[in-house]
Amino acid sequence: MTANGDLRSxxxxxxxxxLLKEGYSAVSMRKIAKAVGCTPTSIYIYFxxxxxxxxxxxEEGMELLAGDLAKASAPDSEPRARFRGTCLAxxxxxxxxxxxxxxxxxxxxxxxxxxxxxxxxxxxxxxxxFADILREVRSGSSFDPMLSATVLWSLxxxxxxxxxxxxxxxxxxxxxxxxxxxxxxxxxLLPESP
Amino acid sequence: MTANGDLRSxxxxxxxxxLLKEGYSAVSMRKIAKAVGCTPTSIYIYFxxxxxxxxxxxEEGMELLAGDLAKASAPDSEPRARFRGTCLAxxxxxxxxxxxxxxxxxxxxxxxxxxxxxxxxxxxxxxxxFADILREVRSGSSFDPMLSATVLWSLxxxxxxxxxxxxxxxxxxxxxxxxxxxxxxxxxLLPESP
DNA sequence: ATTTTTAGGTTAACAATGTTAACTTTACGG
DNA sequence: CCGTAAAGTTAACATTGTTAACCTAAAAAT
Numbered sequence: 001m002t003a004n005g006d007l008r009s010x011x012x013x014x015x016x017x018x019l020l021k022e023g024y025s026a027v028s029m030r031k032i033a034k035a036v037g038c039t040p041t042s043i044y045i046y047f048x049x050x051x052x053x054x055x056x057x058x059e060e061g062m063e064l065l066a067g068d069l070a071k072a073s074a075p076d077s078e079p080r081a082r083f084r085g086t087c088l089a090x091x092x093x094x095x096x097x098x099x100x101x102x103x104x105x106x107x108x109x110x111x112x113x114x115x116x117x118x119x120x121x122x123x124x125x126x127x128x129x130f131a132d133i134l135r136e137v138r139s140g141s142s143f144d145p146m147l148s149a150t151v152l153w154s155l156x157x158x159x160x161x162x163x164x165x166x167x168x169x170x171x172x173x174x175x176x177x178x179x180x181x182x183x184x185x186x187x188x189l190l191p192e193s194p
Numbered sequence: 195m196t197a198n199g200d201l202r203s204x205x206x207x208x209x210x211x212x213l214l215k216e217g218y219s220a221v222s223m224r225k226i227a228k229a230v231g232c233t234p235t236s237i238y239i240y241f242x243x244x245x246x247x248x249x250x251x252x253e254e255g256m257e258l259l260a261g262d263l264a265k266a267s268a269p270d271s272e273p274r275a276r277f278r279g280t281c282l283a284x285x286x287x288x289x290x291x292x293x294x295x296x297x298x299x300x301x302x303x304x305x306x307x308x309x310x311x312x313x314x315x316x317x318x319x320x321x322x323x324f325a326d327i328l329r330e331v332r333s334g335s336s337f338d339p340m341l342s343a344t345v346l347w348s349l350x351x352x353x354x355x356x357x358x359x360x361x362x363x364x365x366x367x368x369x370x371x372x373x374x375x376x377x378x379x380x381x382x383l384l385p386e387s388p
Numbered sequence: 389a390t391t392t393t394t395a396g397g398t399t400a401a402c403a404a405t406g407t408t409a410a411c412t413t414t415a416c417g418g
Numbered sequence: 419c420c421g422t423a424a425a426g427t428t429a430a431c432a433t434t435g436t437t438a439a440c441c442t443a444a445a446a447a448t
Contacts, residue, residue, distance in 0.1 A: 041436085042397055042398080044435095044436075045395090045397075049435075120361065123361070150363070150374075151378050153352070154353040155345075155349045159352070161300075162344075162348055165299070181348060184345050184382070222404080223405080223407085232427090234407090235407085239426075
């Protein structure tokens, strides 16, 4: 049974498929086991518990997002366009990968309490990416780049959250909303301090 | 047994206590029943299912929030101060009532799918409140108040979400972050469009 | 070559969950 | 006093995450 790919990766694959196809609540140890073709207990050989399995999926998502952001923030264009592109990439990721985004950033804290905090260093890396661009554009003026990046992150995260939770007005096209969010984000580039 | 307050309100009360004391996942029909002193099935006489019970708690939270915002947006002060106060009130509500905020705005869509959309009219009412203040300050300039209010909502909601999920840098004081968020929110009042 | 250990996997079970069918009790109108 | 409807309970079902005990096959040790 160890012939065709190790069981661990097959478990992860089917968990991801189930997650993307039927949503988070449909992901149960028994369903994954059935899809993989093993027993539920076998999963516990490779993962301490369901949380650990979900965490592995979070890792996958973080990898994906990091790739998207790295591509968008490649330093081959003007900083302002790069800023805009990176914001858009983050928003796009959330909208196009709702399940990934959900388990990465929207899961109940109580369910994710056991998630090791140091794994979120990758998230911090993304924050630094935004801070770098802000620093580049707003050089000189006295401001805290990481603080501003966090506020920017709040805006983007909130926009994705509301969109995914379908709390936005149905009469408001998503693209219009996204455009407005990015446009507002760009106001962070202006060094106005009245 | 129908002497001391109807069972329905006692169920709600204990559900709220449990929610605030032990968090969402600790709220189970059996625990509520035990706390109230009835059987789990009795709850189903007054609530169709667990979701319906949670929805009733959401109603409570909406009431609370609406009260806070109404107080903060009372038209007895200057519009800009009112705007700042209303933003702060929303942020404070989320931070001071994490469990309420969680079930109101952060619950998994799949778990809340059955929540009747029209109940969120109260949330829309809050949005209109922000839109009104924006309209008042930025009168004249061509802009969509509801769209801007939604972007503002995204910022506030994202800030609360990240704070509640403890995703913010531990070295960053919450008050500093909140201040920065409000300060940035105020940039929406400036009619600059380059 | 034979025994022992160990890693990988299964069977069966436990406790907790939301929910429901069937039964009992209580109250009230005729 | 009887019947009916509401209020509440008992006992169960199906599903969940998780674990203890067992099995099995391969590798290591004697």
